[in-house]
Amino acid sequence: MMPAPTLQLDEQVDGEKSASFWRDAWHRLWKNKLALFGLFVVAALSLVCLLAPLLCRYVIGFSYEQQNLALGPVPPNRAHWLGTDPLGRDLLARVLYGGQISLMVGLCATGVSLFIGVIYGAVSGFAGGKVDMVLMRLVDILYALPFTIFVILLMVFFGQYIILLFVAIGAVQWLTMARIVRGQVMAIKQQEFIEAARALGLRRRRILFRHILPNLLGPIIVYATLTVPEVMLLEAFLSFLGLGVQPPHSSWGVLIKEGAEMMEEYPWLLTYPAVAMALTLFSLNFLGDGLRDALDVRGSKD
């Protein structure tokens, strides 16, 4: 479809410093070592958790639900690298399987909240006036709804599925995202380049999605990285109430909670899941900061 001259032009220009948006962003991210470290840790942890079934079978040698009551809780040793819990289950296997759930909840629920919150907030802020008023009062009402009761109702009506956990958490988390995005859209709407876009005869939808939203990448990404840990903690809280993950399945939140109950007798039960979670959260925050800087085209000095 593209005629030859244009392609030539592309090649000629790509060698120069003005590469495409994403290339630029990647270049800036590459120079931010802390963010790269975060990316690496998150990716590595995700990979390891994803490969948990294989690892359990061939490397660790124990499954996450295999009990050994005769053994009981033992500290880390050569057979059980991270020790065992009071039922004699291998802690490493449980941390890996728990990571699957925690990371999935963290990323999926954040994705859900991102999707709903950004669109809802953007429409509300851009429309303004009465539409904005109605949409935002709806958010206020949902905010006022007690979260636990909402989740209990959901579980009672639909049964206990992990999917519902994502839905429940996402349904609550998007409210804040919507408020943040709305505020930002209202601020950017006032800027002169939006006026210029209107003067060019652009439709409103195009102005919103092409001219306003890209300007919001920074705040949205920062808030999303803050949402992931929040969501993981929420999942732990729900599991604590018996509304989340059901035994023998586990998650980092559940492991930490159980470990905290026995931290004086068996400290390793708290330490290792907590380290895994803390590492993830730190890395996500570094990565989020780095992404924000990398995606800000104005920040580049070169």
Added chain:
Amino acid sequence: MPLLTVNHLRASFHTRAGIVRAVRDVSFQIERGETLGIVGESGSGKSVTCYSIMGLLPQPPGRIEGGQAIFDGVDLLALSHRELNKYRGLRISMIFQDPMTSLNPYLRIEDQLIEPLLIHEKIARAAARRRALEMLAEVGIPDPGQRIRMYPHEFSGGMRQRVMIAMALITKPDLLIADEPTTALDVTVQAQILDLMKKMREELGMAILLVSHDLGVVAGCCDRVIVMYAGRVMESARTGDLFRDTKHPYTRALQKSIPALQVKGRELYTIAGAPPDLLRPLPGCPFAPRCGYVVDYCAREEIGPLEVAPAHCSACLRVQKEKLPL
């Protein structure tokens, strides 16, 4: 038939403090290929007039109370936004005061330049891109092939205004509305931008509505000039007549305020007082409280522009009634 005829335009802002009557009964015409200047101090209604024509007045709080803006036989003020979008950016374009903020910081120059073409004309991206490159060369951006891939923050103020002009003219509009296009620029860059606008007008044969608070800018490039004050037209004339044979005390006062016309060492002339509060418009001439030629009926009688010489209108009651030596 003129390209654009504005008839009795009235626009106001409904604020908590009351109704601000920003534009009160403004009428003018622009012929094809003509450059019309609108001058006036801040708050005189110049920009609101442009924004009203372009349908850019924020509503609320803004409201167009009445009047017409007939462009090529169609009243722009009566169109829906959807219908207006067939004119904006295609047949009427606008450039803004501050080139630093009127380009989207997150989009490459290329994407912003070709946008009007993509939405108004059925044109392939590659063809649009070629037009954009031509246009950039036309407005004097060196090395367009490389520059087109850059972001606005990689351009200087003058360069950005050139890009804005390229963007506004890429669809070859009939009318360009320029709202203080040089106010935010250095004096040397100002002259370059004005020259560029003149050059493009000759090439494309378009009309320009040039808004400025700088009499010098207007004198340099407009065929006709309208002087506005407090939302009203005070005087309108061909540029030469306006300066040689001024027919309104306000225009005269503006001319005397230009620093370059002062003898060295003498104090700069200023118009005493401040522009009137548009929340509570007084009856009569709005300039009466600051006018050196004021007489008793100035503050009583309704004013309106009247032809006092061939193609030369003045709203001054004294000029209309007697021969006033200005």
